[in-house]
Amino acid sequence: MTIVANALVKLSTDIKIRLFGPLALFLFGTFFFRLNWYFEFSPYQIIKTDLIAILAGYTCWELTRRVVVYLQRRYPSHTQTRIRLRWLLLALPVLANFGWLIRKVAHTLIDQKGWFWPHPVDYTSSLGIQFFYHCVYMVIYEGGYLLRQWRQTYVEKEALVKTNMQSQLDSLKTQISPHFLFNSLNSLSSLIGENPRQAEAFVDEISSVYRYLLRSNEVDLTTLRNELAFIDSYFHLLKTRYTAGIELYVFAPEQEQGLLLPPLTLQMLVENAVKHNIMLPEQPLQIEILARDGHLIVRNNLQRKQASVPADGVGLVNIAAKYRLLGTAGVDIRDDGESFVVTLPLLTPTVANTPATLPVARSGL
Numbered sequence: 001m002t003i004v005a006n007a008l009v010k011l012s013t014d015i016k017i018r019l020f021g022p023l024a025l026f027l028f029g030t031f032f033f034r035l036n037w038y039f040e041f042s043p044y045q046i047i048k049t050d051l052i053a054i055l056a057g058y059t060c061w062e063l064t065r066r067v068v069v070y071l072q073r074r075y076p077s078h079t080q081t082r083i084r085l086r087w088l089l090l091a092l093p094v095l096a097n098f099g100w101l102i103r104k105v106a107h108t109l110i111d112q113k114g115w116f117w118p119h120p121v122d123y124t125s126s127l128g129i130q131f132f133y134h135c136v137y138m139v140i141y142e143g144g145y146l147l148r149q150w151r152q153t154y155v156e157k158e159a160l161v162k163t164n165m166q167s168q169l170d171s172l173k174t175q176i177s178p179h180f181l182f183n184s185l186n187s188l189s190s191l192i193g194e195n196p197r198q199a200e201a202f203v204d205e206i207s208s209v210y211r212y213l214l215r216s217n218e219v220d221l222t223t224l225r226n227e228l229a230f231i232d233s234y235f236h237l238l239k240t241r242y243t244a245g246i247e248l249y250v251f252a253p254e255q256e257q258g259l260l261l262p263p264l265t266l267q268m269l270v271e272n273a274v275k276h277n278i279m280l281p282e283q284p285l286q287i288e289i290l291a292r293d294g295h296l297i298v299r300n301n302l303q304r305k306q307a308s309v310p311a312d313g314v315g316l317v318n319i320a321a322k323y324r325l326l327g328t329a330g331v332d333i334r335d336d337g338e339s340f341v342v343t344l345p346l347l348t349p350t351v352a353n354t355p356a357t358l359p360v361a362r363s364g365l
Contacts, residue, residue: 064138
């Protein structure tokens with residue numbers, strides 16, 4: 001409804017401008033360019049001249065408007081503004097001469113006089129006025145278009161900034177999640193008595209995970225290699241807790257591991273799978289991470305928990321928002337009832353133009 005209402009308001013405004021704009025410009029021109037005619041011409045000449053001026057004004061207004069709108073549809077982006085302006089500069093003398101010509105023809109036909117070429121001084125004076133009028137037409141429509149584009153860009157930028165801030169806040173909440181830390185410490189507590197050596201390795205993994213988590217907001221991008229090393233540590237914690245209830249398969253050729261993605265992307269996808277699915281030794285959750293052809297594919301089998309888990313989609317929304325902030329689209333999410341698949345683009349350093357400097361303490365995948 002809002003879109004329809006905005007379209008109706010825009011249409012109403014455009015109609016008003018087209019109805020009253022030429023009249024306002026006619027009054028302006030009368031006061032500044034031909035006020036002396038009302039003291040020198042006869043009433044018949046004044047009426048004739050005013051009617052021709054008004055009709056020619058509406059004609060030139062509509063013609064110029066159509067030219068400007070056509071160029072805006074042909075070159076709609078704000079990055080194409082210079083192209084539109086070049087075409088308008090080329091069209092300006094043509095439109096101005098057309099405006100002068102239809103007035104000249106109208107006067108010739110009404111006065112029933114033969115065609116004669118005006119004195120160069122009269123021609124240049126009249127043409128200068130037409131240049132002024134047509135510049136006004138173009139400024140109204142192209143200027144209004146640029147203003148709307150600027151507003152739209154500003155609103156989108158503010159929305160993305162807000163999304164990024166919310167994403168960082170949600171990411172921070174994930175990083176310092178007491179629930180995750182509580183479960184990790186519980187697993188560590190049970191290991192200390194049963195298997196001290198495994199408990200020591202578990203502490204190392206916790207250290208690697210939290211070191212990465214706490215530094216993840218320092219950069220916009222990291223390498224897939226770093227993400228995989230982090231997921232190795234993160235999965236070790238999950239494996240310790242769920243044992244045979246969870247499995248992870250990774251296939252990432254070396255040439256793909258230097259590509260970039262937002263930090264914690266894999267963690268959010270793995271966490272999403274763990275959150276919504278059953279993990280039992282006889283019914284393990286299987287997570288696959290595949291990198292190929294510049295894309296990252298994360299797939300898990302679907303075995304949804306019977307107890308309803310709120311599907312807020314915050315992690316997936318955050319990932320998509322981060323890619324939008326990087327000026328990259330193409331995040332694909334599919335659920336066919338048997339598996340849940342997320343496909344993400346991997347960025348090259350030249351395209352991303354962002355250094356991936358986030359360190360990881362260990363890698364073991």
